[in-house]
Amino acid sequence: MKILGISAYYHDSAVAIINNGVVLCAAQEERFSRIKNDASFPELAIKYCLHETGFEIEDIDIIAFYDKPFLKFERLLETYYAFAPKGLKSFTKAMPLWLKEKLFIKQFINKKIKKLSASKSRNIPVTFPEHHLSHAASAFYTSPFKKCAYITVDGVGEWATTSYGIACGEKGIQVLGELHFPNSLGLLYSSFTYFLGFKVNSGEYKMMGLAPYGNPDSKNVNQFISIIKQHLVDIKQDGSIKLNMSYFEYPVGLRMVNPKTWEKLFGLKKRLPEEKLEQIHADLAYAAQKVTEEILVKLIQFVKIETNQANLCFSGGVALNCVANSVLYNQKIFNDIYIQPAAGDSGGALGAALATAYIGSRHLFEGLKEPFNPYLGPSYSNMEIEKVLHKHNCKYQYFESIDEVTKTTAKYIADKKVVGWFRGKTEFGPRALGNRSILADPTDADMQYTLNMKIKFREGFRPFAPVVCEEDYKDYFEESKKSLYMLFTSKVKKSLQKELPENFEAMSLEDKRKVVKSDLPAITHIDFSARVQVVTKTMNPVLWQLIQCYKKHTGIGVLINTSFNVKDEPIVNSPEDAYRCFMKSGMDILVMENYIIEK
Known part of the structure; x- marks a missing residue:
């Protein structure tokens, strides 16, 4: 069918x-x-x-x-x-x-x-x-599961904002409980996104990236967490919540909250989108992230007891919060957590x-034997790529073998060049997973700033994700959930971490960003975490091969992998998209299948 x-x-x-x-x-x-x-x-x-x-x-x-x-x-x-x-x-x-x-x-x-x-x-x-x-x-x-517990957490569907139950290959999906609108963890998080000057439904990941800059031991953070729990959200032991709707406008308004009400509550003016980020904004983001994690931990503890299942599937927009996902995984409440x-x-x-x-059909689901393949979008032939290059009168190198492409590209990256990498089918979902990616050297302390300001044209505090071959993960990162889809975080290995200066917490956000935190400074976030994508030889053999070539050049088996786009644009799809993005950004090299263009 x-x-x-x-x-x-x-x-x-x-x-x-x-x-x-x-x-x-x-x-x-x-x-x-x-x-x-x-x-x-x-x-x-x-x-x-x-x-x-x-x-x-x-x-x-x-x-x-x-x-x-x-x-x-x-x-x-x-x-x-x-x-x-x-x-x-x-x-x-x-x-x-x-x-x-x-x-x-x-x-x-x-x-x-x-x-x-x-x-x-x-x-x-x-x-x-x-x-x-x-x-x-x-x-x-x-997922790989025949039977498991599931939870879905997002802004709102029809009425449900959180739901949980048991999913079974034979019996389908059984709903055991729901939380209904307007009580929504997703919309609570989006309310803070709005108040901190980011765009709702797309800026939540910016707030997640800002949160680690918060000072966990500061008076601000403790006060903000207290205010959130006392005035905005009543957290139940089972992870359900009740929001104080006098502080929210999203049910019938054109904005999430009334800024004046929140300004009075937090003693902080609503940040405008282009205003400078200060420590107090990071402290509020940290507080909101920690409250979100507390609610989710209570929820999965309750779901574990209710379902008595070994494994968990997690879905909905809140499941894109990779920091919270790692907190849940590290609780070891379930044997494994799967997120598509x-x-x-x-x-x-x-x-x-x-x-x-x-559901209700003769098809029996027994769990996928191989990991779900996210490369489900368009791909383009060498002929289609060459047409675009000729249209723009562009000089290029063409390589017959993919081995030559990966060797040449790896040398460019080792020479501190920033590479637009375009090959195969586009990824499904919000994250570039190595087919529509910008790749760069993670050991360059200036690379994070260069990528943010000169190539992505976005906020300087934003972290970059590393991509590493499955076999080499343990050499660079502490043991944690290995994610093929960049949906969990890991700590950079302690032996690679640098000691922070004594006055670190007193520094400005920009000065904190500049501090070299590890031997892989461009992918190490302020809390020594990284949103790691693990690559296997079977799922993405060319990317795997490229990382191995880079490792031969440098001794390092990690690359920066960020999405092939600039601020406020979708990830590139076609060769034309890739060429235009390459030309209007600070990228040095564009690789499209077997073609390499040097700017």
Whole structure:
């Protein structure tokens, strides 16, 4: 059975196609439209997935949409009614789109689909798994487990903001409990994101990166944690929460919180997006991160007792918080925790299709024997790449063998060059995993600043992730969860760490950033952590080979791996995207399949 999964209309619209339970392709609309976090109907991604699989629209048996629009509309109406007369402006803005498209999504999808058909196609049946079911299915049916506990934590689906239960290959996904809107851990975290001057639904990872700059022993941090617990959120022993809604505006407003109310509460002005970050902002981010971790630990302790399962699948936007994920893993409450690379709303397209394929069908899920492959998007031939290079009258080197490409690229990186690396299929999810990446030398103490300011054009405090071959992990990082998808953090090995100066906590954020913290300074965050991607020879053999070539040159088996994009743009998708990004940034080298371009 061929199923087309769709997520759309909130953020990170995406599409996936599966056939008889096997994932064939998946892609986010933003990669084609070039609109960051594009929420529109994913028409371009549908076209790609059909082309990739060779299917016509007529071949699709079922379309699966990642939530239930009528339930979501019910929540919207009930919320506006409960908070009336507040929210009139937000209500009048939301209603036209709901009444035009969202409420009649079945008809709207088939109308859009028919435009993609060469012939007069039939109406294709559309299923609507609940939002949290789509999230849970996206994790469980790409996991190595036959049976496990699951939790989903995000902003909000229809009504649920947190859910948990048992996922089983034979019986499907059993929901045991839910927490409902407006009480939401995801929206609590996003409220702090907003107050600290970052964009909601895309800036949460910036706040996560800022949090380690907070001083855990400072008066500010202790006071902020106390204020959060006393005034904003009541944390129950089972990990459920109750928010004090007098401090939040997101149920019916066009912003997360009233800045004046929060300014009075925290004694701190709301930061504007381009304002300088100070220590007090880092302290607040740290406090919010620690409260989030406390809630999640209580939640998985409760879920362990309730389900009595050995392993856990974690999904939803909150599962992209790799710092919290590592705290959960290191608690050793479950034997293992699995998170799929597109844990947020883009993965809902994949989960909707998988839920429709497996639940109530003859397909039996027994856990994947090999790790889930995240390389599910477009790839481009040498001929297509050469067309782009000729169009721009670009000089290049062409290499017949991939061995020559990796050897040459490794030497460039060893010579402190910054490389745009473009090959194979694009990654599904928000993180570049070595096919649409910027690669650089992790031993250069100035590289983190260079990448942030001259290449990515973003905040200087932002950390960079390392990529390491599986065999070499233990030489550079303390034992922790080894993540193929960059979803957990590890501490840099103690033997590689440098001693911090005595006055470190008194330094400014910028001065703290400049302190060399390890023998791999460009990938070592302020707390000696790193968001490590582990590469295996089977999952990404060319990247694995490149790292080994670099190791031969330098004796170091680690590279910086950051996404191939600049600030406020999606990760590059096509050769044209890659060339444009290369030319307008400070990158030195562009490698596209067998072609190497030197700036």
